[in-house]
Amino acid sequence: MAENEHKWTMIVDLDKCTGCQACVIACHAENNVPIASENEVIRGRGQHWIRIERYWEGSFPEIQARFIPVFCQQCNNAPCEPVCPTYASYHSDEEHLNVQVYNRCVGTRYCGNNCPYKVRVFNWYQPQWDEPLNQQLNPDVSVREAGVMEKCTFCIQRIRRGVEAAHLEGRDVADGEVVPACVQACPANVFTFGDLYDPESEVSKRLPDQRQAKLLEHLGTEPAVYYLKGGESHVGE
Amino acid sequence: MLESKTSTGPYWEQPAPDDEELLHQVEHLRDEHLLLDPRPPAENNALMLATMRRTGPFFWLMVLGLGGFVAALFAVWITQMIYGLGITGLNRSVMWGPYIANLVYFIGIGHAGTFISAALRLMRMDFRRPIARAAETVTLFGLAMAALFPLIHVGRIWKIYYMFPIPNMRQLWPNWRSPLLWDATAITAYMLGSTLFMFAALIPDLAMARDHTTGWRHKLYGALSFGWRGTEAEWRRLEKLADILCYVIIPVMFSVHTIVSWDFAMAVQPGWHSTIFGPFFIIGALFSGVAAVIMCMIIIRKAMGLGYFIREEHFNAMGIFLMILSIAWTYFYFNEWIVTWYGNLPAEKAILNMLTGDLGPFFYLMLFANIIVPLGTLWSKRVRTSLPAMFVIAMFVQIGMYLERILIIPGFLSRPELPFNWVNYTPHWPEITITIATFAFLGFLYILWSRVAPIIPLWEVHEGQALQTTRRMGRAALPTRTEGHH
Numbered sequence: 001m002a003e004n005e006h007k008w009t010m011i012v013d014l015d016k017c018t019g020c021q022a023c024v025i026a027c028h029a030e031n032n033v034p035i036a037s038e039n040e041v042i043r044g045r046g047q048h049w050i051r052i053e054r055y056w057e058g059s060f061p062e063i064q065a066r067f068i069p070v071f072c073q074q075c076n077n078a079p080c081e082p083v084c085p086t087y088a089s090y091h092s093d094e095e096h097l098n099v100q101v102y103n104r105c106v107g108t109r110y111c112g113n114n115c116p117y118k119v120r121v122f123n124w125y126q127p128q129w130d131e132p133l134n135q136q137l138n139p140d141v142s143v144r145e146a147g148v149m150e151k152c153t154f155c156i157q158r159i160r161r162g163v164e165a166a167h168l169e170g171r172d173v174a175d176g177e178v179v180p181a182c183v184q185a186c187p188a189n190v191f192t193f194g195d196l197y198d199p200e201s202e203v204s205k206r207l208p209d210q211r212q213a214k215l216l217e218h219l220g221t222e223p224a225v226y227y228l229k230g231g232e233s234h235v236g237e
Numbered sequence: 238m239l240e241s242k243t244s245t246g247p248y249w250e251q252p253a254p255d256d257e258e259l260l261h262q263v264e265h266l267r268d269e270h271l272l273l274d275p276r277p278p279a280e281n282n283a284l285m286l287a288t289m290r291r292t293g294p295f296f297w298l299m300v301l302g303l304g305g306f307v308a309a310l311f312a313v314w315i316t317q318m319i320y321g322l323g324i325t326g327l328n329r330s331v332m333w334g335p336y337i338a339n340l341v342y343f344i345g346i347g348h349a350g351t352f353i354s355a356a357l358r359l360m361r362m363d364f365r366r367p368i369a370r371a372a373e374t375v376t377l378f379g380l381a382m383a384a385l386f387p388l389i390h391v392g393r394i395w396k397i398y399y400m401f402p403i404p405n406m407r408q409l410w411p412n413w414r415s416p417l418l419w420d421a422t423a424i425t426a427y428m429l430g431s432t433l434f435m436f437a438a439l440i441p442d443l444a445m446a447r448d449h450t451t452g453w454r455h456k457l458y459g460a461l462s463f464g465w466r467g468t469e470a471e472w473r474r475l476e477k478l479a480d481i482l483c484y485v486i487i488p489v490m491f492s493v494h495t496i497v498s499w500d501f502a503m504a505v506q507p508g509w510h511s512t513i514f515g516p517f518f519i520i521g522a523l524f525s526g527v528a529a530v531i532m533c534m535i536i537i538r539k540a541m542g543l544g545y546f547i548r549e550e551h552f553n554a555m556g557i558f559l560m561i562l563s564i565a566w567t568y569f570y571f572n573e574w575i576v577t578w579y580g581n582l583p584a585e586k587a588i589l590n591m592l593t594g595d596l597g598p599f600f601y602l603m604l605f606a607n608i609i610v611p612l613g614t615l616w617s618k619r620v621r622t623s624l625p626a627m628f629v630i631a632m633f634v635q636i637g638m639y640l641e642r643i644l645i646i647p648g649f650l651s652r653p654e655l656p657f658n659w660v661n662y663t664p665h666w667p668e669i670t671i672t673i674a675t676f677a678f679l680g681f682l683y684i685l686w687s688r689v690a691p692i693i694p695l696w697e698v699h700e701g702q703a704l705q706t707t708r709r710m711g712r713a714a715l716p717t718r719t720e721g722h723h
Contacts, residue, residue: 044328044660053657070655079505082414085421086399104409106399107322107392108417109332113650114504118330118658122392124323146321147392216654219505 006163006173007096008154009203010183011192012069013228015211018188019052019067026185027071030155032141034127047121049152050182069190071182072119072152073215073223074098080111080120088149096224097154105148112149116216120151154193155180175201196224248703249275254714262714263707271548272363273716275702278695281545282445285691288541289446292688299684306677313670314389322392326665330658331650335668336390337500338642339675341518342525343383344424344497345638349526350376351431351490354438355483363705363718364554366697367546371537372530373435374692378682379529380428382675387421389671416499423496427489434482437475440465441696457689494522501645507584508577508649517569524562524607525638528631531555533683535628537692546693549622556621559634563611570607587652587659595661596648599640606637 027033027050036047050071057064078098080089088105091098100120112120126146129137137143140157144150155178162178175194183191194201211228246252254260267274317324327334350372357365365372388394400411400421411418444465447458465471498518501509511517531552538547577585592600610633614620621627647662664672686692708717 040323043326044330044658045323046329051657053655055657068657070657082412083416083504085411085415085417087409087412104399104407105393106396108387108390109392110415110417110500110504112329112332113506116505116654118653118655121329122327122332123321124327125321145393146323149392219654 005094005096005197006159007196008074008159008178008224009194009196009207010074010154010180010225011203011206011209011212011228012225013190013192014066014068015228015230016188016190017052017067017069019054019065020187021052022185022187023050023069023182023191024048024052026181027152029136030138030141030181031153032127032137032143033150034123034125034144035129035133040124045124047123049119049121049150051119068215068227069182070117070119070215071225072098072154073117073221073225074152074154076222076224077220079114079116079219079221083110083114084108085110095154095156095159097156098151099153099156100149100151102142102144102148102150107147107149109149116219116221120149122149123147172198247277248706249277251275251706254709258712259709259714266707266714266716269548269550270705270716271367271546271550271698272701272705273707274545276545278699281695281698282449284545285442285693285695286446286449288543289688289691291541296684296688300681303677303681303684306674307681310671310674310678313667313674317389317667318394324665325667326663328660328662330653330660331647331662333390333650334647334662335643335664335672336386338639338646339672340383340386340390341497341642341646342639343379343386343675343679344493345379345518345522345642346526346529347376347379347383347427347431348490348494348519348522349530350374350379351427351434351486352523352526353530355434355486355490358479359483359487363701364551366701367693368530368534368551368555369697370435370438370690370694371533371547371692373431373438374683374686374690375526375529375533376431377435378679378686379526380424380431381682382679384424384428385675387417416496416503419496420500423489423493427486427493430482430486430489434479434486437478437482438694438697439690440475441467442691442694445695446691491519494519506649507582507652507654508588508645511573511577513569513573517566517573520562520565520569521638521641524559524566525635527555527559527562528634528638531559531627531631532635535624535631537687538624541687541692543693546698552624552627553618553621556615556627556630559631560611560615563607563615563634567608567612584652584654587656588649591648591652592644596644599644599648603637603640603644606633607641610634610637 027048028035031049033049034047036045040046050069053068053070055066055068057066074097076096078089078091081091081098084090085108086104086106088101089098089111090101107122109122112118112122123144123146127143138157140161158180159178163173166173166177173195175198178193180191180193183193192202192206194203196203196207198204207226209226209228211230212226213229214223214226217223254263325334353365353372354369358369388397391397398405399407400418402411413419440462443458444462444467447455447462450458495515495518498514502511502514504510534547534551534555538544574589578589610630614626614630620630647664651660651662653659704719706717707714709715
């Protein structure tokens, strides 16, 4: 393991998720994610980097909603990476993240097809923000033009800032110094974020967990996101 | 006993047999087979050149109409560049739609030309002689249309050179792990190979046209025929070159559609991730390609008055070929789905449910058009030699094969692994306009080409006629064939 290497990992405790969508809003604000109109969302053009998938279980009146926040799983063996003809989607060995370089993207959308989680979103139009939302664009994140793919980055701008600030002080980044926007916004503490290579981090301490599972694990994508789900627990019980 | 007479005249002036019954037999053979029905080459040349010069009001109306579609294609494309791909019906799950289906379809119809010319040439199947160039033209323009679609499809066409392996200031080579790069390489190789192959075979005919025209045509044909004089050495070199190119281009042809299928088979998308896609796509390509060639043959025969060259025997042969391909396609299709159905994986089951459910009308129409129509009709020689029937059957195959690609691409994509992302895709006006306009574009290029280049390879026909004749054996007249000097 190189000195600067981190294995950024997210734990999502589904038993805590209320489906409130605060993470979605926080992500939009932090990452300058364009806001699609209602019509566009109905057409399947939602631009969200994180979405709350809602599944219904049972039949009325014995019906239960289940929520799964789904975002880029930062696969270690990512299907989106080899198919990109221009290396716009590539693997960062330093952060162990799947990175998207907007400037390299020509928009073949092969990565989007090959992503089994369908978390990669395409800029169908030039992004626009209604007044006054255009005043709050995050200067740390570039605004993407029409025709490029984008996706959740684990708030790489925050990771970089935290790591660089720690380096200036001559130390390694401490657990809890880097907090992605969704983690920060969640009122129910669903998310736990940290470096799995740091044995003292909270993610390292919580994993392995009896309740852990990965999304579509059978595909061999080796996601960096762990979902925790108890057997019969339901929201609201 | 074999009758052996040394005739002193040219091959098209064979003495008629004195026996009346034999004469009847020979005339019957001449009616049926182009290569046994020689006419003086000068007559054929004059006929071909006359059809190339003939541009009536109907021709110009067609040029104008089809040209209008071409203009529409570029207008829609430019609109799409300005406003973004949002004007199409594509969405987060269905990232690839009819544009990619068109790419596969047009590369597919580009497969028949090379197969008919190159493979049948190597197998010494003489029926290919008059139809080889009409088929190669389908290949050439089919590939040109296919090459448009990656460009129309991408989000930032102005950055497309990022995909080219050229030295650049970004110090970044394209990613050769991506099937899209393999695809671009294979298509480029195939395009260069088939253009070269077609051009080599055109040289003697262009030289013939050069010798019989004046004005701009004379200059054009003079430049393109590279000073062909028709010496023995030139013919030998041409035959050798054509044979070498045949051996080169057939493997390339097989590789092209295999690699196109890998664009899908290499992905983890359910329904795409199949090991049988390579041969399955090649058969599908040949199937739609042969049907496209049949339609072009019927149109040029009718529109250009080429009934002497393109005869019932050719439709008969192509009809048998189409039927064999229909059987092969059926085999692959059922193999693919029987295994999937028996495997019963949830993600693939969702696709099967969609095919027999929401997309049922298209699915069953495809099976009807690709299996029931060809297999139910083409066994009959009367159908195979009837032009209207063949046109309708070929049209059904086109529809069926187009639907197959539509089902595989936007269809399968609309049922990804996580049910939350299931959508139903409907094309919007840009995809519909561009798709229709591309067929018109192909027709536009084809009819212009048919007035510039001899659409029948005359020298091949003349060569075939010189090598074939009828001989008397006992009381029967039989066709005989002399091996060339290959």
